[in-house]
Amino acid sequence: MSAIIVKELTKKFGEFTAVDSVSFSVEPGELFGLLGPNGAGKTTILNMLTTLLLPTAGGAEITGYDLRRNPGEVRNNIGIIFQDPSLDIGLTGRENLEFHAMMYSIGSDERKKRIREVLDVVGLVDKADILVENYSGGMKRRLEIARGLIHYPKVLFLDEPTLGLDAQTRRSIWDHIRNLNKNYGTSVILTTHYMEEADYLCDRIAIIDHGKIIALDTPSGLKNCLRGDCVSLTIEGRVELIAAALGEKEWVREIVPNGKTLDVILLDYGKNIPSIFQTAGNLGIGISSINFSKPSLEDVFIRLTGSIIREQEGSRQSARRDRMRRRMLR
Amino acid sequence: MIQGRVVYVLWRREIIKYFRARSRIAGAIGMPAFMLIFQGMGFRRVEFPGLPESIGYFQYLVPGIIGMTLLFTAAYAGMSVIMDKQFGFLKEVMVTPASRVSIVLGMISGSATTSLIQALIIMMMSVLLGFRLPFLPAILSSVVIMVLISMIFINIGLILSSVLKDFHGFSTVINFIAFPLFLLSGALFPVSNLPAPIKFLSYFDPLTYGVDALRGVLIGHCEFSIVLDVCILLTLSVLMVCASAYFFRRAEIV
Numbered sequence: 087m088s089a090i091i092v093k094e095l096t097k098k099f100g101e102f103t104a105v106d107s108v109s110f111s112v113e114p115g116e117l118f119g120l121l122g123p124n125g126a127g128k129t130t131i132l133n134m135l136t137t138l139l140l141p142t143a144g145g146a147e148i149t150g151y152d153l154r155r156n157p158g159e160v161r162n163n164i165g166i167i168f169q170d171p172s173l174d175i176g177l178t179g180r181e182n183l184e185f186h187a188m189m190y191s192i193g194s195d196e197r198k199k200r201i202r203e204v205l206d207v208v209g210l211v212d213k214a215d216i217l218v219e220n221y222s223g224g225m226k227r228r229l230e231i232a233r234g235l236i237h238y239p240k241v242l243f244l245d246e247p248t249l250g251l252d253a254q255t256r257r258s259i260w261d262h263i264r265n266l267n268k269n270y271g272t273s274v275i276l277t278t279h280y281m282e283e284a285d286y287l288c289d290r291i292a293i294i295d296h297g298k299i300i301a302l303d304t305p306s307g308l309k310n311c312l313r314g315d316c317v318s319l320t321i322e323g324r325v326e327l328i329a330a331a332l333g334e335k336e337w338v339r340e341i342v343p344n345g346k347t348l349d350v351i352l353l354d355y356g357k358n359i360p361s362i363f364q365t366a367g368n369l370g371i372g373i374s375s376i377n378f379s380k381p382s383l384e385d386v387f388i389r390l391t392g393s394i395i396r397e398q399e400g401s402r403q404s405a406r407r408d409r410m411r412r413r414m415l416r
Numbered sequence: 417m418i419q420g421r422v423v424y425v426l427w428r429r430e431i432i433k434y435f436r437a438r439s440r441i442a443g444a445i446g447m448p449a450f451m452l453i454f455q456g457m458g459f460r461r462v463e464f465p466g467l468p469e470s471i472g473y474f475q476y477l478v479p480g481i482i483g484m485t486l487l488f489t490a491a492y493a494g495m496s497v498i499m500d501k502q503f504g505f506l507k508e509v510m511v512t513p514a515s516r517v518s519i520v521l522g523m524i525s526g527s528a529t530t531s532l533i534q535a536l537i538i539m540m541m542s543v544l545l546g547f548r549l550p551f552l553p554a555i556l557s558s559v560v561i562m563v564l565i566s567m568i569f570i571n572i573g574l575i576l577s578s579v580l581k582d583f584h585g586f587s588t589v590i591n592f593i594a595f596p597l598f599l600l601s602g603a604l605f606p607v608s609n610l611p612a613p614i615k616f617l618s619y620f621d622p623l624t625y626g627v628d629a630l631r632g633v634l635i636g637h638c639e640f641s642i643v644l645d646v647c648i649l650l651t652l653s654v655l656m657v658c659a660s661a662y663f664f665r666r667a668e669i670v
Contacts, residue, residue, distance in 0.1 A: 136511055137511065138507065138510065138511060158513050158515075159513075161511060161512060161513040162513045164511075166511055168504060168507055168508070170504045171503070171504055172503070172504035172505055172507050172508040173503075173504075173505065173508075174429070174433075174500075174503070174505050175503065176433045176436060176437070177429065177432065177433070181429075181432065184425075185425055185429055186508070186512070188421050188422070188424070188425035189422060189425060189509065189512040189513075189514045190512060190513065190514075191419065191421055191422075191513075233508075
């Protein structure tokens, strides 16, 4: 049985279609990512799957329970970590966890045991009894993850789990997510607009833009849909000669001459680069520099959506930079 | 379906937070305390028509100010729901399998307890200022009446909070509702002194019956009968609990 089966899920807010007939399924124990720019509809999908919003059309089954017919059972089997903080900052970490465990009707002894256990998982044991308002951003996030685990959900939803965290905290949260997926066998669905996050964590990724799934595959499968790896050569000598020679190799997909440089798109650059040098040597042509890159998810995304990911922080920063530059020019 | 554990945990959260926010206690008590001191002491010797001489204005005022304390603290209970909404905590509550009725009952019981604490503090304060307390059974029955009063106004606040989203909207609307209810209720002066049309309106104010019942048990003077007052309060509070359970069931949280 699949952990989640989503069928033609749709949500309209008035005239605006936030989620447009989305279908996918998630297997038990899978780490599934919804990748897309801000406003693509990821959070709306999550809100529907966690019974906070009613779908306009379509539906979903979560651990075998229908969203509309059995929301209570769905709630019993899921955990969610929201994008925005959802802790009571006027309580201590432990009190937040106790509150949550009691809402799930977990008995007193079991509760104490589990609270100890999840605090240990996220490394907050020694901070459990201070007020959450004194926590750092990363600690709050870890506490929320601990809270999401306390009732042993079969499916855990994570909405932008590392938004606004520094690189180090992000790493440690990724490790937590991986560990809990491995140790508890929890199916995890996470939304993100960070490419590395999706790439690093997810077994499969659905790329979402304007409320629709535009691609769904493993990270490497997605990257393979690009034609291959790219190698840029700076040539000393006759560019067209080597371009013609390389064009005959069966592992070369495309050659783009660009003045003194030559972009070669090829399969498996690790194996074939020596052969490039050999060809150049045979022709008596020198290569003064070489640059290569594996395609990233970012390339895939740009290729699929025709735009770079709309990242708010980034754009705000670059706007500030532009303003600074203009001021300096004046 | 009512889950005792859920009601208890929501109640406990409210109580923990209440005792941590000392400034909130002081702030909420300040206003009725000033009324008690200045209004009560200032008009101490004034004789109101419709008021038996044996009672005196201060004795008359204290149940009214207790009613006022209950009205304002209870109505503002909805504010903590708005806070939870804005801090995202309400989503966390609503995504748990706890039944909606238990959640509402938990919120009500927590706020009812804190309003009751405030009202009892005001009552003790009034004793220091010279209020003559009745015997214990009368005090205990006044506590029951206080609970009923706070139930009614907590639910007004809760219903509002299920519809409204932000602090400013909430406090504007709640002031707009609470002040007329307070002034109409006869908390400060006998309703019988009001012009007929306004007096007529006061019969639609739940606090009128609340304050009247409190006076009945605390100072042995009431305009209606205590039985009638309590019946009205009881009916209204049951209706209001049902209404807010209904509103919370259909509220969209995100």
